[in-house]
Amino acid sequence: MGLWFSLFSIVILVLLVVGGVEVFSWDSLFGVLIPYAAFVIFLIGIIYRVGKWAKTPVPFRIPTTCGQHKSHPWIKANNLESPYNSLGVIGRMALEVLFFRSLFRNTRVELMDGPRLVYGGTKWLWAAGLAFHWSFLFIVIRHLRFFTEPVPFFVNLLEGMDGLFEISVPTFYLTDIVIISAVTYLFLRRVVIPQLRYISLAADYFPLFLILSIAITGVLMRHFYKVDILSVKELATGLSTLNPVTPEGVGLLFYIHLFLVSILLMYLPFSKLMHMGGVFLSPTRNMANNNRMVRHVNPWNYPVKVHTYEEYEDDFRVKMKNAGLPVEKE
Amino acid sequence: MSESELSNVPKPDEFMAIDHKPPKSGWMETPVDFKPGNYCFPAKAKNLKILDMPNPREWSPTDEDWKLPENWKEIIIEGIRERLDKYRSFRIFMDICVRCGACADKCHFFIGSGDPKNMPVLRAELLRSVYRNDFTMAGKILGRLAGARELTIDVIKEWFYYFYQCTECRRCSVFCPYGIDTAEITMMGRELLHLLGLGINWAMEPVANCFMTGNHLGIQPHGFKETLEFFAEDAEEITGVKIEVPINKKGAEILFVVPSGDYFGDPGTFTCTGYMMLFHELGLDYTWSTFASEGGNFGLFTSHEMIKRLNAKIYAEAKRLGVKWILGGECGHMWRVVNQYMDTMNGPADFLEEPVSPITGTKFENAKSTKMVHIMEFTADLIKHNKLRLDPSRNDNYIVTFHDSCNPARAMGILEEPRDVIKNVCNHFYEMPENTIREQTFCCGGGAGLGTDENMDMRLRGGFARGNAVRYVQEKHGVNRLACMCAIDRATLIPVCDYWAPGVEVTGIHEMVANALIMRGETERETDLRGEPLPGKEEKDE
Ligand code: HEM
Ligand code: SF4
Ligand code: SF4
Numbered sequence: 001m002g003l004w005f006s007l008f009s010i011v012i013l014v015l016l017v018v019g020g021v022e023v024f025s026w027d028s029l030f031g032v033l034i035p036y037a038a039f040v041i042f043l044i045g046i047i048y049r050v051g052k053w054a055k056t057p058v059p060f061r062i063p064t065t066c067g068q069h070k071s072h073p074w075i076k077a078n079n080l081e082s083p084y085n086s087l088g089v090i091g092r093m094a095l096e097v098l099f100f101r102s103l104f105r106n107t108r109v110e111l112m113d114g115p116r117l118v119y120g121g122t123k124w125l126w127a128a129g130l131a132f133h134w135s136f137l138f139i140v141i142r143h144l145r146f147f148t149e150p151v152p153f154f155v156n157l158l159e160g161m162d163g164l165f166e167i168s169v170p171t172f173y174l175t176d177i178v179i180i181s182a183v184t185y186l187f188l189r190r191v192v193i194p195q196l197r198y199i200s201l202a203a204d205y206f207p208l209f210l211i212l213s214i215a216i217t218g219v220l221m222r223h224f225y226k227v228d229i230l231s232v233k234e235l236a237t238g239l240s241t242l243n244p245v246t247p248e249g250v251g252l253l254f255y256i257h258l259f260l261v262s263i264l265l266m267y268l269p270f271s272k273l274m275h276m277g278g279v280f281l282s283p284t285r286n287m288a289n290n291n292r293m294v295r296h297v298n299p300w301n302y303p304v305k306v307h308t309y310e311e312y313e314d315d316f317r318v319k320m321k322n323a324g325l326p327v328e329k330e
Numbered sequence: 331m332s333e334s335e336l337s338n339v340p341k342p343d344e345f346m347a348i349d350h351k352p353p354k355s356g357w358m359e360t361p362v363d364f365k366p367g368n369y370c371f372p373a374k375a376k377n378l379k380i381l382d383m384p385n386p387r388e389w390s391p392t393d394e395d396w397k398l399p400e401n402w403k404e405i406i407i408e409g410i411r412e413r414l415d416k417y418r419s420f421r422i423f424m425d426i427c428v429r430c431g432a433c434a435d436k437c438h439f440f441i442g443s444g445d446p447k448n449m450p451v452l453r454a455e456l457l458r459s460v461y462r463n464d465f466t467m468a469g470k471i472l473g474r475l476a477g478a479r480e481l482t483i484d485v486i487k488e489w490f491y492y493f494y495q496c497t498e499c500r501r502c503s504v505f506c507p508y509g510i511d512t513a514e515i516t517m518m519g520r521e522l523l524h525l526l527g528l529g530i531n532w533a534m535e536p537v538a539n540c541f542m543t544g545n546h547l548g549i550q551p552h553g554f555k556e557t558l559e560f561f562a563e564d565a566e567e568i569t570g571v572k573i574e575v576p577i578n579k580k581g582a583e584i585l586f587v588v589p590s591g592d593y594f595g596d597p598g599t600f601t602c603t604g605y606m607m608l609f610h611e612l613g614l615d616y617t618w619s620t621f622a623s624e625g626g627n628f629g630l631f632t633s634h635e636m637i638k639r640l641n642a643k644i645y646a647e648a649k650r651l652g653v654k655w656i657l658g659g660e661c662g663h664m665w666r667v668v669n670q671y672m673d674t675m676n677g678p679a680d681f682l683e684e685p686v687s688p689i690t691g692t693k694f695e696n697a698k699s700t701k702m703v704h705i706m707e708f709t710a711d712l713i714k715h716n717k718l719r720l721d722p723s724r725n726d727n728y729i730v731t732f733h734d735s736c737n738p739a740r741a742m743g744i745l746e747e748p749r750d751v752i753k754n755v756c757n758h759f760y761e762m763p764e765n766t767i768r769e770q771t772f773c774c775g776g777g778a779g780l781g782t783d784e785n786m787d788m789r790l791r792g793g794f795a796r797g798n799a800v801r802y803v804q805e806k807h808g809v810n811r812l813a814c815m816c817a818i819d820r821a822t823l824i825p826v827c828d829y830w831a832p833g834v835e836v837t838g839i840h841e842m843v844a845n846a847l848i849m850r851g852e853t854e855r856e857t858d859l860r861g862e863p864l865p866g867k868e869e870k871d872e
Contacts, residue, residue, distance in 0.1 A: 005475055049425075056418040059634075062670055062741070064503040064511060066769040069743030071696045071707050074714060075750070081769070082743040084696075096507070102432075103507045107765055109435045109795075115346035117441065117798045119765040125432060129507075196431045198352035199451055201477040203468070204429050270468060275508055278426035283419045284509035289743055292700040296674045300416060304635055305382065306642045307541050309621050309650055315542070316551050316620075323552035325620065326578050328650075 002202035003191070010209045013263060017256045030255045031235055032244040038262035045269025050277045059298040061291045064284040066102075070293075082289045089288050096285055100130055125189070132182035135175035136211070138162060139218075142173070146236035176219050183212045203272055210264055217257040227251045336829055339790060346794065348444035350435075357446060358459070358479055362488040364391050367787025370494055370780060373534035378527060380538040381636075385527025391490060396483070398526050403481055407464055409522045414465065420518050423510045424461045427451060433502035433512070438772050439495050442791030447492050450502035450512035456488055457519050490528050493519040495788060497777035498631065499736035504769050516778075521633040529632065533779030536628040540640050544623040545590035551620035557593050558618065561603040565844075568861075570853035573610045575618065578651070582617035583688060585648045587702075588659030589626035591817030592838075598820045600859040601660055601838025605705070608840065611849045612689050612717070616657065622647035625664040626817060630671075631779035638675040641667055644702075645676050655685035656702040660838050662735035662816030663777065665704060669742045673700040690715040704738075706747040706815060709843060713754045719848040724858065725756035726865040728811040728842065731803045732761070733796065733823065734771035735816035745769075748815050751839055755846040760807040766799035776822030789822065790829050797830020804831050812836050 020026040067081025079088035080095065095101035108122040142159050145151045163171035187208045190200050221227045231247040232254060238245040268274070280286065288294075313320070313327055320327050339345060353360060369391055378386035389397050399405065414421045433450040435441060440448040447453060455477065462469030462478035469478030479485070496516040503511035523529065536546030543550055549557070555577055562573040576582060586609070592602040609616055622644050629636030648656055658668060673679065682701040685694040692711045694703045712718050732752055738744045745768050753759055766772050775792025776785075790797075803809040812823060812834050820836055827834040845858045856867050863869070 002475065053418060053422055053425075056415060056421050058418045059416060060670055060674055062419060062511070062514065064500055064509055064740055065743030066504050066740070067743060068745045069696070071694075071744070071747065072692070072711060072714070075710075075746045078743075096509075100507050102505055102509065103430075105505055105770075106432050107436075107505075107770075109441055109765075111346065111348075111350065111441070113343070115342055115794075115798075117795060119763065125430060129430070193431070194351045195434050195446065195449060196429075198357065198446055199429050199431065199434075199449070199455065201429065202472070202475045203477060270466075272426060272428050275426040275428055278422045279508045281418065282422055282426075282509045284503055284511045284514075290696075291669050291673065292697045292702070293695065295678055295699045298674050301675065304639045304642070306639050306646075309643070309646060312542075312544065312621050319550060319552045320620070323555050325551055325555060326580070 002200060003205045005202045006205035006209050009206060010213055010260075013260065014213070014256055017259045018252065021252055021255045027246040027255070028244070030259050031246040031250070032239070034262045035239060035258060036244075038265040042265040042268060045266075046274075046277065049269050049274055050281075053278065053281050057299045058283050058287075059300060061287050061289075061296040062283055063287045063289045065289050069289055084288055084290050084293070086288065089286060093280065093286055097279060100126055103129060124185070128182045128185045128189075131178050132186060135179040135182065138175045139173075139179065139215075142175070146233050147240040149237055170222060172223070176215065179215050180212065180219070183208055183215065187212070207264075207267070207271065207273055210260060210267070214257060214260045214264065217253055217260065221251075221253050221257060225251070225253055227254050336786075336825060339787065339829065342830065345790070346442075348442075350440075350444045352446040357452060357455075358474070361484055362491045364491065365787070367785065368495070369491055369788075370530035370532050370782050370785045373527075373529035373531045377531065377534040377538035378529070381534070381541060383527065383529075383534075384525060387527065391487070396487070396528070398483070398486070402486070402526050405525050406460075406481060406486070406522055409525050410461060410465070413518050413521065414461075417514075417518070419511070419514050422508075423454065423515055424458055424465075426508055427454065427458070427510055430507065432505050432507065433510070436502050436505050437496075437512075438499070438501070438775060438792045438795045439497075439788070442775070442794040443495075443788070445495075447488070448495055450496075453492050453496055454510070454512050454515045456485070456492055457515055460485060486523070486526070486528070489519050490523055493523065494530055494780060495792075497736070497773045497775065497780055497792065499773040499777060500740040501736070501770070501772065504740060517630075517634070520631065524633055530779060530782075532782035532785075533628050533631045536779075537632055537636060537640065540624050540628065544619075544621045544643065546624055546626060546628060547590050547594050549590065549594070549623065554593070554618075554620045554623055558602075558606070561593070561599060562606060565603050565607050565859075568855055568857060568859065569607070569849055571607075571610065571849050571851055573606050575606065576616060577618045578620055579617035580651050581653075582615050582651065583654050584614065584616040585622065585644075585651060585653040585656045586616050586618055586659070587622050587625040587644055587656060587664075589661035589664050589817035590624045591626065591661075591821060592659055595821060597835070597837055597841065597860070598817055600841040600844075601820070603859055604838065604840035604842075604844030605659060607844040607847060607849065608709070608718075611847060612712070614688065617651060617653070619647045619651065625658050625661050625668075627664060627667045628779055630663050630667055634671075637667055637671050641672055642676050644672065645679050648679070649681050654683040655697075656682070657705060657708060658702055659705050660815035660817065660840060662737040662818060664817075665744070666737035666741040668700065668702050672702070687711055689717050704744060704747070705840065706744060706751060709840070710747040710750045713751060718843075720755055720843075720846045721848055722755050722757050722846050724845045724855070724864050725842050726758070727858075727862075728756055728837070729758040729760070729807060729809045730756050730811045730813050730837075730842070731759070731800065731807075731809045732767070733774070733800075733812055733814040733819060734767050735814055735819050736771060736773050736777060738815065739769055739771045748813075748839055751843060752813055755839075755842045758807075760803050760809055762799040762803050766795065772796040772799065774816075774819045774822040774826060776826075777818050781818055781822045786825070790826065793822070793826030794830060796823070797826045800827060800834055801831035804834055810834055813839055813842065815839050
C-alpha cells in the first residue's frame, strides 16, 4: 500500500507541474515562488527540529560501547569504538558520518538444519548506502555551478573528477550512474527482502522515488531532451541573487525537476531524512565512555523515596543483634 | 533449573522449525497472542504496594479485562510527552529510524522465534506508531499511511508482550547506523506500562525485596551472615585455611558489593566463596554489607526512578561505614547501572577517595569519580603485578570458553580484563566465534527480568544463538565450561546449555581464580570448590 501510494504521489506531483506550466503558464509559481518557499521551509524546519532535539536534555551518559574501555595502562583501550575523550568521540562520529562505520559491521544470520546458525558478512547495504549518499553530496555540490558566478574552484574540481570518463557528449557523470543504481538497489531490497517489505512504510518508499525521479529528470535534461543551460543558469542565479527571473526556454522538464527538488526540501525536515541531523546528536554514539572518570550531571535529577538504613535497622534490629551484627542504635 | 522444565520442550530441530519470513497480515493487523511459555506472570499487588506504584491488583495477561484505570489513555500519552521532553535519546530514536533493517536479524529473540515483532526495528515501531499518531504532523494528517496508529488496549497488550521479550541487551544498537538503542525504547515502554500497573512479577518481587531488605531475594541480615559463614566453612574444608567474614564493619577500607545471585544459588556461590578466599589471601581490609547486599538492580528493568531508588543504598552505606572506596563483584546489569547511572543519580561521591589498590598501589584512574572498581579490573591488576600465586593446572579439567555478558560488553566495554584473568588461571581457553563475542555478544535470553520459568520457551529461543555458539566450541574443542561474569547469566545459561549444548557447565571467573589460587598455609587440596576431584586426584580404584 505504501509503495503504491508513494508512486502515485510522485505521479500527481509531476502532473501538477505539467498542468501548471503547460496549461496555465504558472512559470513564476514553479520557477520562483515554490523554490523560495521550499527553501524557507527547509531552513526553518531544520532549525526547528534540531532545536527541539538540542533543547531536550541528555540525563544520562549512555554510549553503546563497541570496544575495550579505558582501564589499565597495559590494556589497550579502543578510543574509536569506546571513546574515552573528545578526540575519540570526534573520531567515532567521523567514521559514522563519513563511512557508516556501524553499518559496515552488518552481518547476516542464517538458520540451517541442525539447528545451527551461520553468520556471514553482508556489505551490500553499506556499499549502496555509502554510494548513494556520497554521490548525492557530489551532485548537490556540482549544482552550485548554476547558482554562482564565478564558479568556485572546488565545484569545477569535483566536476572534473566526476566526468573523468568521457563516455558521451556532454560528459556522463559517474555520480549520476552511481546514484541511480544505488537508489534502485535500495528500493529493490525493500521489496525483495520479505522482512524489509514488512516494515516498510510509504515514508520509506516516497523519498526513494522522489530522489530517483529527481535524478532521472536531471539525466534526461542533460542527455536526452536537452534544456537550454544558459536559461537555467539565468534562473538559478536569479534565485540566489534575489533577482528572480523566469527566462523563456527552460522547458517543462526543468520545471518538473525543480519542483521535485522543492518538494524534497520541504519534505526533509518533517521526515526520516532528518537522520542527517539526528545522527550527530545520538547519545549512544556522540558521548564518551568515561562515566566513571567524569561525573555526568542530569539537569532534572530529583529526589526519590528510598528505604534508609535507619528504617532498615528498625525492621531488623533484634535479628541483627542476635546474629552478632553491629547496630547503630542499641 | 528442574529437568522437567526442559523435558517439556520438544527436541531442538522440532523446536527450531520456525520461519523468519513474516506472515501475510500486516503487523498492525496482527493482534498479539499470549502463548504460554512466552510471557511472564504479572506483578503481584503486594509488591507494587510496597513500592507505592500505581494500580496494584491481581490480573492476568490472558484476561480480557486488564483492569486499567479509566483514564489509561491520557496517562500513557502524557507519559510519552513527559519522556520525550526529558530524554533526548527517546526523542531522537522516535524520529530518525530509516527502517534500513540492519538491526533486524541482530536480536536473539528474532533469531530464535522468527516473530517479526521481535525485530528491534519493529519492536520500536510498536511505540513509534503511537508517537507518530499523537505527536507528529505527518501522523496526524496521513494516519496509517505514515505508519501511525491509534493507541488502543490491544496496543497496550502488544507492548506488554514484546517489551518483555526484549532483554535490553543493546546488540541491535551496535549495528544501527545511528546507534538507535532498542533497549532504551524498551525501557521507556516498560516505564509507560508501569504507569498503568503493568509489570512482571519476576522483576517486581526482586525490586520490592531489594527495597525493603537490601537484596533481590529478601535475605535478611542474619541469613546473609549465616550464608557467608557457611561458604567460609566450605572453603576451610577444602583448603584448611580459616577465612574470616567481615560484615557491616565500620572503617574498613573497601566496601564490597555483589549481586545477591552470588550468595544465593549454585554456581554463583562458588564464585562468592572465591572472592572470600582471594580477599583473605590478600589480607584485604574490606567489608560486606547486609544493607547494601545487592549490587544488581532490577530497577533497571522497571524505570529510571526505580534504578535510583534501589541504587541509593550503595553510596549511603559506603558513607555510613566510612569506607574509602567500593569494589563490585561479577555482575552484568549491576555494572550497567554503576557505569551509566550511579554517579549521575546518587553522586557525587565526594565523601569517598579515589580508589587505589592497597596491594599493588595501582590507582584506578578510570573510576576516579564514581569510586567503584570492577573486581575484574582489580584482579587483573593483581595478576599483572604478580601478587597472586596461581596454579592454573588445578583447572585442567576445565576446557573453558567465555561469554561476554551484554551489559559489561556494550554498556561498559570491559572485554580484556576477564580474558586476562581467565587465561592466567586455566590452561585451556577457547573463544566462541567472532560474531558471538565481545561487542557482538549474544544475550543469555533471560536478562532484564525475563529469567523466570514460566517464560522458558522464549528463554530457550532467546538463548539459541548463545547456545549454538557454545555447542560449536564444544564440538570443536571439547569445551565443558562456560565462564561468565554475571549473576543472571550464571542462572539463565544453565538451561540454555542443558538444552543447546548439554554437558557444558556454567562457572563464574572467581571460582576458577580461587581454584588456582595457592593460599598461604593451605593443606594439599583434593577437590575444587565444587567438591569435584582436582586433576590427578581422581580415585583410581574403579
Ligand atoms: C550527515 C548526513 C547523512 C548521513 C550520515 C546519512 C546516513 C544514512 C545511513 C547510514 C542510512 C542507512 C543506509 C541506507 O539505507 O543507505 C541512510 C539512509 C537514507 N538516507 Fe541518509 N544520511 C545523511 C544525509 C541524507 C540526506 C541529505 C538525504 C536525502 C536528502 C538522505 C537520504 C537517505 C535515504 C532516502 C535513506 C533511506 C534509504 C533506504 O530507504 O534504504 N540522507 N542515511
Ligand atoms: S538499524 Fe537503526 S535505522 Fe536501521 S532499522 Fe534498525 S533502528 Fe532503524
Ligand atoms: S536490546 Fe537486545 S533484546 Fe532488545 S531488541 Fe535489541 S537486540 Fe533484541
